[in-house]
Amino acid sequence: MYERDFQELTDAVSDLLGAPATLEDRDFRLVAFAAQHGDLDPVRLGSILRRGSDARVRAWFESFGIARATVPLRTPADPVAGTKARLCLPARHRGVTYGYLWLLDEGEIGLDDPRLGAAMELAAESGAKLAASPSRALEGLLSAAQEERAAAAAMLAGHPLAGTAYAVLYAPGAQIPAGVLGTGDVLVLRAAEARETAARLGVIAGVSGPRRGFALAREALEEAKFAHRVARTVSGPVAAWADLGPYRMLTALPEPDPAVAPLLDPAHAALRETVETYLDEAGNAQRTAAALTIHRQTLYYRLGRVTALTGLDLDSGADRLLLHTSLKAARLRGAQDR
Incomplete structure (x- = not known):
């Protein structure tokens, strides 16, 4: 239901405005895309194939103020990169931008188009769903603010990991596998599967000790980060907190x-x-x-x-x-x- 809702919203925006649409979260990870009719530009093709955009592409779009925008805005074509002109609908919720709906319209939709009111309502609904998504809740669990961690734990109360032993992985540069709770460089998964998953990521990774209860996720992340440092300097490519032995004492x-x-x-x-x-x-x-x-x-x-x-x-x-x-x-x- 979670992914289907996003797909339905993206399809609805595409149908409403008559242009191919893509929904990305605020980290430019692909969430959903509408059926493409016509040519793909390299940026959109890469987003679909890699489920996200690279840092250069992100910097290009962010330079036009999309992260602060509250209304539709347009980004121009970039002939050097082969990027076509786009219409951006910021997906916001309670004053925060959680993602972007992109319309590959090549400048055909005017910013005064009367259909944009309804399109922005769909973008707002997308923003609300992104704000409530497990990955956003995980960000809250890792926050320094206790009240934010408590709210995030409540949001994830029904998650399958809530009642079982889990481990936190810290793996910069890893692509989060489908179905895994993760955000940025952090993944959370069943403790029994953590090491095997870490080994398959293809990057240097640190694995925390097992925990029960999401209130302990931030503590587990600190273990995973330290294990990652040990993996980088001593053991590599994967280090687990449980196996660090005397290295654990070095944290103090x-x-x-x-x-x-x-x-x-x-x-x-x-x-x-x-x-x-x-x-x-x-x-x-x-x-x-x-x-x-x-x-x-x-x-x-x-x-x-x-x-x-x-x-x-x-x-x-x-x-x-x-x-x-x-x-x-x-x-x-x-x-x-x-």
Whole structure:
């Protein structure tokens, strides 16, 4: 019923104005499109095939003020990109733009056309449905405002995931699979299916631990984001919070220990790589030299320089632990900053 309603509204606008119509949400993801009669321009063809538009196309249309518009407006043709002129009907609800109905009319519909009143009513209905859609409710669940999270949880009370264990995936660049609750870079799905789904996305992804109750979705997202940083810097391409082991403790570490800070200078990248590999190999010089493809004497020289630079004793278990955790935390902070 959810998708059919959008399709019916899009068809109704297309029939009313006599032009092909496309409904996209405010992130330019395709929601529905009316039957096409005539030539497709590259932008519309791409939107249909990829279920969305790329960043350059979005920037082009947004430059004409569509996100702030409250009435129909026109975007011109772009001969360079092969984009035809369009009529845009903003799909708004309670003063917020939730999407756009596009008419590929090539300038034939005037902005004073009397049919536009009825068309804008259909656009407003589309906006209301977009505002109430699960993906918009998910955005509310992830909000910093407690009252917004509570309202969103109430909207999703009847969702199939409301009564089962779920996990949150953080996967920038992923295309949200059909039937999966998601918005932007975030997906929410059954905990039992999370890792398998993440592996199929084809991008680096982090998976939270399981949760019950949508009120905990924001907490789960923080786990998923941290797991994503570990996947980027250590494990890749998928990391799950449940498997991070000691990396979980790094979330609570403050800025680098003063003793380790000099080693984090870019000028000492080779020393940092050497000692981190040495610690990863449990202090085994033979394995470390082989992993770095250096002579063992070179290894000992570099380790001596690390000791001189930091004042830490690599024969001390406590100093090793401090250095190892500090280096891993620095890696994760670097991934967060990129």
